[in-house]
Amino acid sequence: MKISSVTCPHCRAAYEIAESTSAVGAAGRFDCGVCGTPLSAWDEPKLRAFRLEVPPEHKYPRVPAPPSPA
Numbered sequence: 001m002k003i004s005s006v007t008c009p010h011c012r013a014a015y016e017i018a019e020s021t022s023a024v025g026a027a028g029r030f031d032c033g034v035c036g037t038p039l040s041a042w043d044e045p046k047l048r049a050f051r052l053e054v055p056p057e058h059k060y061p062r063v064p065a066p067p068s069p070a
């Protein structure tokens with residue numbers, strides 16, 4: 001199993017890619033699940049799994065302002 005990662009250049013969503021080195025899959029492609037930008041395409045019969053690591057809306061969390069001291 002090979003693990004790598006890819007970040008969508010458009011919306012900054014981060015994906016983890018798990019690629020099986022033993023199991024045979026199929027040629028395919030992967031588009032960003034958030035904005036649809038093509039992120040990866042392969043012609044070899046590979047088994048790849050993509051997992052969203054960091055949704056873009058969570059990348060820069062909005063921190064609520066601390067309550068002002070009474």
Ligand SMILES: [Zn+2]
Binds near residue numbers: 011033
């Ligand atoms: Zn995207």
